[in-house]
Amino acid sequence: MSGPAAGRQLTDRQRLNWLRLIRTPNVGPITFRHLINRYGSAENAIGMLPELRLNGGAMQRVRIPSVDETETEMDVAARHGARFVCIGEPDYPPILKTVDHPPPVLAVKGNAKVFGLPALSIVGARNASLAGIKLARSFATELGRDGYCVVSGLARGIDTAAHQGSLATGTVAVLAGGLDRPYPPENTALIEEIAERGAVVSEMPFGWQPRAQDFPRRNRIVAGLGLGLLVVEAAKRSGSLISARLAGEMGRLVFAVPGSPLDPRAGGTNALLKDGAILTTEPADIVQALTPLTGAVMPSPRTFEEPADFAATPPPGDDERARVIEALGPVPVGVDEIIRHTDMHPAQVFMVLLELDLAGRLERHAGGHVSLLFPD
Known part of the structure; x- marks a missing residue:
């Protein structure tokens, strides 16, 4: 996707139009990229949306967020101590740009310098055992001391423990809803602690209450922000296994802590180990595997792209x-x-x-x- 040149900031007007475009119904990361590539800017693309939807057979007019509505969301973000960062800008997480179709715009609260650290994502069961919580917290603490940022999804159980263990060294929390709609609500205070040394991010609008279908999108960002992903406890059917699958598809290393065959919370992790995940019993297992990747440039994914003459080709009839x-x-x-x-x-x-x-x-x-x- 075409965006600002590496390390260049968008103007306030460009950022506003990027936000208007990505907030438009049926405009996701793939469509956003195609529109920018075709029309050169978000502002031009917005002007073409009604005609394009009509050509596609839409029966209703497109509801494009107005300038006033978008400025209001930006004001709400500022009141919450957050800002919007677009792909290609200096504060956009570099590793996230390497995933297939990264979110064009992220709401970020906290210190973007944490995105410059090598990162490990840690996920696991919400109904985690005390042993699992203790393990996740201690792993996060030791990895932080070794210079790693810890990424997780702020859920109860393993996620919360991972964030708590890495507060002092830098952690990133990814939300499924807007930054002003944390889930679970009891982690509101934890968000403020995370933002002091790390960052809290979301691709969803402010005011957005997370729904079940929003969590896989969050899991994708969690997986994409790390060089690897560790699953501490997970049932055979869980969001943590979705995160592990996504991480594997992105070329990230997948680590799993073995558990008792009698504990259903270990069913997913043990299955991952059978499928080739890296057996993990101590932080050194992770550091040893990730050290060769630290500082390396992550390859861009192989995705279909528009031809070079996409913008110059006559439109279809x-x-x-x-x-x-x-x-x-x-x-x-x-x-x-x-x-x-x-x-x-x-x-x-x-x-x-x-x-x-x-x-x-x-x-x-x-x-x-x-x-x-x-x-x-």
């Missing part, structure tokens, strides 16, 4: 749109497959998919696959 829609269905297919099947210019295929996405008619899947959504 009705016939081209029909051909792409005919090639789509409820079963996910690769974008490259659509291009080969329709024999259309890649830029035109990307454009049709962008229109469908903005109209709420496209679902994106892992690996650059897409499917068509049908009305209920």
